[in-house]
Amino acid sequence: MNSSSTLRTMRPVLIFALIGVIFMFTAPYVLQLFTIINLTTAIALAVLALSLALVWGYGGILCFGQVAFFGLGAYAYTISAINFGGSTWAILVAILVASAFAALLGYFMFFGRVSDVYLGVITLTVTLIFFSLIRRTSGPEYKIGNALLGGFNGITSPPLNLPWNTGSFLFPEQVFYVAMAALILCYVFCGWLVTTHFGRVCVGIRENELRAELLGYDSRLYKLGIFTIAAGIAAIGGVLFCNGVGRITPDVFNLYNAALTIIWVIVGGRGTLIGPIAATFGLFYLTSALGGQTIFNNNLVLGIILIFFVLIVPKGIAPTIIDWYEARRKPKKRGRRRGSRRRMREGADA
Amino acid sequence: MSRRRDRRPVIVETRGLSMHFGGVRAVDQVDFTLYDNELRCLIGPNGAGKSTFFKCLTGQLVPTAGEIKIRGDETTGSEPHEVAGLGVGIKTQVPNVFDGLSVEENIWLSARRWHGARRASSLTTETVERLRLGDIRRDIVGRLAHGQRQWVELGMVVAAEPWLVLLDEPAAGMTHEETARTAELIREINERAAIIVVEHDMQFIRMISQQVTLFHEGRILMEDTMEAISADKRAREVYLGSQA
Incomplete structure (x- = not known):
């Protein structure tokens, strides 16, 4: 694909990215600091949702434990930032640790030809193992370098600092800028990745693995690749998360969070990137709003929303909007569908 | 024998x-x-x-x-x-195609396995014309008739040369x-x-x-x-x- 057609396919991605940039620079002037700090956490979760949108929506790999790489990234960041006395290299370590672990786990799953359902089971189990394991590390003997693991209390995460000055920590507002910039960059990166040869082969494997193999593509390598990349992105989310919250606890690995990630992608829509991001923000604010009242049980409402989407809007928000938009645009001319097909592909890439 | x-x-x-x-x-x-x-x-x-x-x-x-x-x-x-x-180009008994993708994308994925981006695009266009799939080239393969799907699969075989x-x-x-x-x-x-x-x-x-x-x-x-x-x-x- 040449550069001009790449740009054309990526147009919706770039438009959403631009909206993000505008939001990034206006929000701190409009919103209160408390809201901005809350938003940072939501952004971190949106990065996590984006990573699952990539690996599940495009790679077709139902990773029930995407949150494991998110949490692993947060822990790796916190532990190495404490030991290094600075955050810059710690971010890199976080991404590398999560990706390396994903590559190792993925190697056994994909080269062992584990079937789809068991993939979900294995990734979820690994997440819950992390949960149980780290919860039991409260004693003073559990430490890595200078960092005490802290069991179920977790560890206080050192805030981000300027790369050239380890003494100057970022203010919450500045962390918001970093988080928003990271989300936008990750989004554009994923949007670009799915237009590349690699990304298109991954989509092909999602559609029909045997056919991809019969064309001469080693599906195991492609799956391993997208799984590893998505883990790295989830780790970036983890770094942002422990910065937004200020600490990281083993609760990040629990079943509730693992399931919540899946819900974001189902509600937002598989096969799109912007859908799960939007759904994360929406559900995050809904949960916050519900937290302020005591009439309805929080989880009950989330459960009802999930059931509603699975039954009534099974494709999720974004694909449903795209379909509706498509249907409105060409109600009469069914014969000439060339242009609209391309728009549909573009829409699906957003 | x-x-x-x-x-x-x-x-x-x-x-x-x-x-x-x-x-x-x-x-x-x-x-x-x-x-x-x-x-x-x-x-x-x-x-x-x-x-x-x-x-x-x-x-x-x-x-x-x-x-x-x-x-x-x-x-x-x-x-x-x-x-x-x-x-080796292979076509299976039950059509194995990428159902959710367009006819062109199916054939492109085959051509791109062997050629650079530019050659793959032109080879895709050639193959689509050769197999007379021009009218349906942007259609989603999963919605095509059985015979057409067979042809898309043949197109994928041909495009790999x-x-x-x-x-x-x-x-x-x-x-x-x-x-x-x-x-x-x-x-x-x-x-x-x-x-x-x-x-x-x-x-x-x-x-x-x-x-x-x-x-x-x-x-x-x-x-x-x-x-x-x-x-x-x-x-x-x-x-x-x-x-x-």
């Missing part, structure tokens, strides 16, 4: 190839040779073992015993992508007209590649066949021209008896 001396290079060779499922010997000690530029049809009644034999060649099944060589490379027990990676083509029932579910066009296309492909076709449709085989291999109970019963096989008493008994 008639075996002629042939000086052309050997493309596919199996020695003592066997595939057993429990006690069933689906393919039993098959010695098979395909020469360069040859167009070979594999025929036989249901359960004769031709599809199992085909799946062994494409790497979808790992044979119980024996060996397969494709242009000198040992491929016994290879993964399908390794067989395809040698430059293979030197060996393995086709399992390429004309299944096609109309007479589509079958004739498929036969024409297969003869075209044969100008540049050796081909093995597994087929049921006798009329279709008469349209394309040069040499035919008749399978029966997991073994090769005979190997000859279609005319000779049609005239053979044994062959008529196992297969053609009811039809000819």
Whole structure:
């Protein structure tokens, strides 16, 4: 694909990215600091949702434990930032640790030809193992370098600092800028990745693995690749998360969070990137709003929303909007569908 | 079994190839040779073992015993992508296509496996025109009719520009007209590649066949021209008896 057609396919991605940039620079002037700090956490979760949108929506790999790489990234960041006395290299370590672990786990799953359902089971189990394991590390003997693991209390995460000055920590507002910039960059990166040869082969494997193999593509390598990349992105989310919250606890690995990630992608829509991001923000604010009242049980409402989407809007928000938009645009001319097909592909890439 | 001396290079060779499922010997000690530029049809009644034999060649099944060589490379027990990676184009019995993607995207994914971005795009356009898929090139393959899906799969085989083509029932579910066009296309492909076709449709085989291999109970019963096989008493008994 040449550069001009790449740009054309990526147009919706770039438009959403631009909206993000505008939001990034206006929000701190409009919103209160408390809201901005809350938003940072939501952004971190949106990065996590984006990573699952990539690996599940495009790679077709139902990773029930995407949150494991998110949490692993947060822990790796916190532990190495404490030991290094600075955050810059710690971010890199976080991404590398999560990706390396994903590559190792993925190697056994994909080269062992584990079937789809068991993939979900294995990734979820690994997440819950992390949960149980780290919860039991409260004693003073559990430490890595200078960092005490802290069991179920977790560890206080050192805030981000300027790369050239380890003494100057970022203010919450500045962390918001970093988080928003990271989300936008990750989004554009994923949007670009799915237009590349690699990304298109991954989509092909999602559609029909045997056919991809019969064309001469080693599906195991492609799956391993997208799984590893998505883990790295989830780790970036983890770094942002422990910065937004200020600490990281083993609760990040629990079943509730693992399931919540899946819900974001189902509600937002598989096969799109912007859908799960939007759904994360929406559900995050809904949960916050519900937290302020005591009439309805929080989880009950989330459960009802999930059931509603699975039954009534099974494709999720974004694909449903795209379909509706498509249907409105060409109600009469069914014969000439060339242009609209391309728009549909573009829409699906957003 | 008639075996002629042939000086052309050997493309596919199996020695003592066997595939057993429990006690069933689906393919039993098959010695098979395909020469360069040859167009070979594999025929036989249901359960004769031709599809199992085909799946062994494409790497979808790992044979119980024996060996397969494709242009000198040992491929016994290879993964399908390794067989395809040698430059072998494969079409399976049940159409294997990328259902959620457009016709063009399907063919592009095949062309791009072997060529750079620019060449892959032009090759995709060429293939779409050659297979007369122009009107539906942006349509989602999953919504097409069965015959069209078969053609998309053939398009993927053609776009890879293979030197060996393995086709399992390429004309299944096609109309007479589509079958004739498929036969024409297969003869075209044969100008540049050796081909093995597994087929049921006798009329279709008469349209394309040069040499035919008749399978029966997991073994090769005979190997000859279609005319000779049609005239053979044994062959008529196992297969053609009811039809000819």
